[in-house]
Amino acid sequence: MHSATLQENHSIDSFFNVVETATLALFEYLSLEFLDEFDVFAPAETGRTREHQPPEMMRGFLHCYYHDVYGIRPVARELQNTFVWLSCGFDRPPSRDAVDRFLTDLEHVVDEVFDHLVEQAARRGLLDLTYSIDSTDVRAMPADQDASKCYDPTTEEYYHGYGCTIVSTGQKIPIAAEFTESKQAPEETAMRVTRDALAVAQPIWMLGDSAYDTLDWHDYLLAAGVVPVAPYNARNTDDPLDIEYRIEDRITEHSADIQLHQSTLDETYNRRTGVERTNEAVKNCGLGRTHARGRVHARAQVFLALCLRLVVAITNDERGDNPGSTIITV
Template sequence: MSTSASILQEETSIDEFFNVMATETLALFEHLEFDFLEEFDVFAPARRGRTRDHHPPALFRAFLHCYYKNVYGIRPVTRELQNTVVWLSCGFDRPPSRDAVDRFLTDLEHVVDEVFDRLVEQAACRGLLDLTYSIDSTDVRTMPADQDASKGYDPTAEEYYHGYGCTIVSTGQKIPIAAEFTESKQAPEETAMRVTCDALAVEKPIWMLGDSAYDTLGWHDHLLAAGVVPVAPYNARNTDDPKDIEYRVEARIDEHSEDVQLKQSTLDETYNRRSGVERTNDAVKDCGLGHVRARGRVHARAQVFLALCLRLVIAITNDERGDNPGSTVITL
């Protein structure tokens, strides 16, 4: 090694070295701190007086890095973290063991929805939400070896699959703001109501869009009572006297308000924006939702919310860097 190279090595810190590298991994963590994970009791040492081998923020960064690089599953993640550049850039002082990675994912499942909520709050503070929310369910496919998974059917692909489901409310540029992991793609009305309430707790929109599966009186009346206009196509199922309407909200407003009127052209134009939630589903699948490698419901749920978290982290990072928050990649 030359004298100049030796001096450079001595004077350049690890942080400066990795900043020079400017990897996508470091860009993921440039604008967000994950120290709030330390607040969750589930990550406390198992025995009194015992110290952690690895801290939650570093392990969370590690999973975000791996999902961004399309690395899924406990063993592949552990192998990826043997790379010196990776484990140092994620904040470790040594590579974590397979048991540490597995234990973190299991513990994370208990609070991963709260972690997701914290990131949603950060997205909202940055003005990434808009006044139109959309709700939809998507399938979450997993391995046939997962005995907890349900058997589903995809009519588009004309094939059966093993998996779960996820109901997502999105807004803005492919920003998920509320979600629920479900046993199958077809979620019960109770789930739709719970996810809708979670979304309204973030910020109140003007519109909430859903397909005909959300044509229920309870969902419509709850939103109208909250001052939000629900837009879902009328489904005349199980009725001998169908209404002459395109959207359920038309009938609800006629029955309960004499002062409010909505043009069908306005409803049509608004409903056309519902494709945004489908683009959000695709974006989250690019972040890992479409590559769940789990045996059991606990790890599957954790991985689903990790994918949702990664989508938020990418959106926030791109926005902070002056790039398109709707992009699923970080451009250096």
């Protein structure tokens, strides 16, 4: 960043007022240099180089999502603001084409970017020993032809959009996720997201609602040394068992020496509301309603929202504030 650039646009005194904004605080402890390692961001075979580097472009998108700015044109317009592009690390404002190109490339690796940020959160001790899994709705633009009519059993209503299955822990920390065609995801999705979560770190408990009352999910977790707690769904059988949680039946299949008291299961299951709070926190970051047409762009926005949630949590933790807060206080 050159002083001449500052003097050309605004006084240095005016520029340093930006130091007190949430944007610079958002990036103060964040390492995004790993983005340079992805092949998708390498120079084109024709020799064409990028006008702006991936870390600064990512900071630009995170700034915009934090301030509820979505879509290629609105993001490009926001990044024309001198204070914004300077605080995001640009040496000049990016063009609309540069913004579009970065998002197009990011779509190929955005889930891996999310995984890198999960690792940063884990290294800071932001995970705990209780994981929760849940699915949430992702509302789409009416013009999005890739989206479909989905049913939300929680609100008992239909909506136009997609879904997202999330595993969270700690103070609203998402650690694994998968973008889905609807809120009601198949069992295979639950298994994949569960495996991804356990690959980060192994918890003691994994909590889910009655939608996760499946034998494969329970047996996989028990074999991994994790105790699954999901309400028993008597509608799954013609001969219902006299139990409240599926684990009461499955635990005997794995160990005759372990007993789980009803009060312990009830107390543990009550913590599942944490994933619902995580869902709301991520929706505040842009997951709730996509502002892009097409499944690929919608998926990118969902994972960018998940990334932003992690960045806000990491920033608040480093600043000595509550990592569960959805805002950064400056």
